[in-house]
Amino acid sequence: WNQWFFLRMLEKGIAYRANSPVNWCPSCQTVLANEQAEGGICWRCKSAVEQRDMEQWFLRITAYQDQLLDDMARLKHWPDRVLVQQRNWVGKSHGAEVDFPVEGLDSIRVFTTRVDTIYGATFMVLAPEHPMVDPALEGTADAAERKAAIGRLRAQDRRARLEGRVEKEGVFTGRYATNPYNGQKIPIWVGNFVLTGYGTGAIMSVPAHDQRDFEFARKYDLDVRVVIQPEGPPLDGASLKEAYGGEGRLVNSGPFDGLPSKEAIPEMATHAEKEGFGKATTTYRLKDWLISRQRYWGTPIPVVYCEKDGVVPVPDDELPVVLPPDAPFTGEGGNPLEKVPAFIDATCPKCGGKARRETDTMDTFVDSSWYFYRYLSPHKDDGAVDAEAVKYWFPIDLYVGGIEHAILHLVYSRFWTKMMRDIGVIDLDEPVVRLFPQGMVHKDGEVMSKSKGNTIAPDDVIARYGADTLRLYILFAAPPELPMEWSESGIEGPHRFLLRVWRLIDRHAEALAGQAPEPIPADLPPPARDLRRKVHQTIARVTRDIEERIQLNTAVAALMELVNEIYRLEEQVSTGKGRPALREALETVLLLLNPFTPHVCEEMWAGLGHSQGLVRARWPVVDEEAAREDEIELAVQVNGKVRGRIKVARDADEETVRARALEEVADQVQGKTVVKVLVIPGRLVSAVVK
């Protein structure tokens, strides 16, 4: 069905093939999407990636960039940190494009967010890879020397970037461009700090108002001209210590002098458009999704290349294109599919002539982008997804996953959902209502992972304590959204707790298993009533901690409290009228604990005489009446400090509570004026005295 989707996207122009510079991982022998090559490092093997020009398949995710941004407003139950990361990833930025004419050559287009500073542009910088670099050098003095220096910049750029910090360096091309606003000629430089993939790959440099330009200008002794004047003493280009990047009024800017910079930006963009040398524009950081992979394992991309008809999609009724079972894995690298003639040799569906089958396979993130839709109907063979089922089950109420998926998987999935909507498969804009990224396990301060080699095999812990203990320990040790530092020092606690539960059940199993359950009598003795109260309060707490708060550590703590309470009251309720409450308490412990430690719980459940599995049992329901406190303890504050406690009936009226409270703190109040007394029902009493 990946192939089916691919063909639909091909029809819609969302999937396309293009020759473009791509990230190539020499170690994995495959290309990577930009997101997977962050910082020039392969996400899978962590080795340095190279740039190559290749014909590859892309998905036009950029057609969805505004939707991806705008629909974030609806993701109210997604954590901020994820939304922020996605917003930065799309990287929308408003500005203007301006063309700077160059004598004898094509003009050079720059992108700027601060067109209001354009009268302060004293030079221009091109990315080393900019297509105008070589033409600009042509015919200038010392061209060969400059070319060599730029060549060094190109080579140095990438390697140095991997280390993070790069000294700003540049080479003058020997040519000049003309600022279309004021006709001034400014030198064209090539600089290693200008990125080829963002904006137009060329910038106008305004050293007075941009820190990077400022440093570059000081290093190469270029002019610094102030054109934005903030409140206060006039700025002076020659003596500036750093760039002024804020707002102000325009100066030295011809007809725009005096305008506030905020107003100047749209006005000057309009001016450029009127004069035909520029316009207001928006740029994005997001690039189209490169899905071609030179690997065997992956969904084959369903097209063939015909000498006569070019790129021809495989017809729907011939899908799926299946991987050959006999591809040679030589370990030499490269795509094994290229060595399987039976796979490569194809017939053109259009003309019936000879064709060559595409050997690229799809990025695995394609699969993960929509697997959850397929879960609803895994065996469906007349369509990719069951639209009716999707209508019923989607959007997903709660999606739990590692924070490492904040951008890759979660952006692709959102895109895929919108794409499926646009090709008419589903009627849905966003796949997930509530996102809960759990914290990752750390060891020695860093994320535990295979690539870091600091993983702990659970086998030893399981051998010593059992899998249930390990589960319980992990869930108990930290709240799920925060990272958990791995340490075994606390594992004894959950282990002892499970042993305590086991002994408790074991003591009563025989008696309870041999006896039919009795109804809870209306006249329970007080200890049994206390026990039932704790039982039902615990049901409420654990249910809420799991369902609403997703705070599993406190759910476990609540269960520990309940078991402690059962130990305290055990003797008093194990005989006579209290017995039904004991059975209820023990069974409730197992029902609530079951999601955390299913194996031992199932065993104990059987021990209590149940023939049907615990896994089939219903989640317990709170008996509000039983959970209610008859008597409550209130703190009594005097001027904000707790000075006493009183016990009152749950439904005691305010006057009674007030009187009892003042009596309790009489010695504190004596000789002072009681200004007011607040009674917060069920919480405390607060007296203000002077």
Place this chain on the structure above:
RNA sequence: GCGGAAGUGGCGGAACGGCAGACGCGCACGGCUUAGGCCCGUGUGCCCGAAAGGGCGUGGGGGUUCGACUCCCUCCUUCCGCACCA
């Protein structure tokens, strides 16, 4: 630099604006044991005090409130993400 999260006992961590430290680890004492372990019980924020009791306490400072770990401002520290994005 920008953005996010976090700062609470010896440790992991609890606490709808309402009794700070639940629960657990560790530690101390007692019981059970020939002994040790397991187990059971009690205690355990800091300071003064024999005790009763009192004082101080949630990174620092300020504010709102009868009342602040919680809300607001500000500063400091740590972790995470992004980053020559023009």
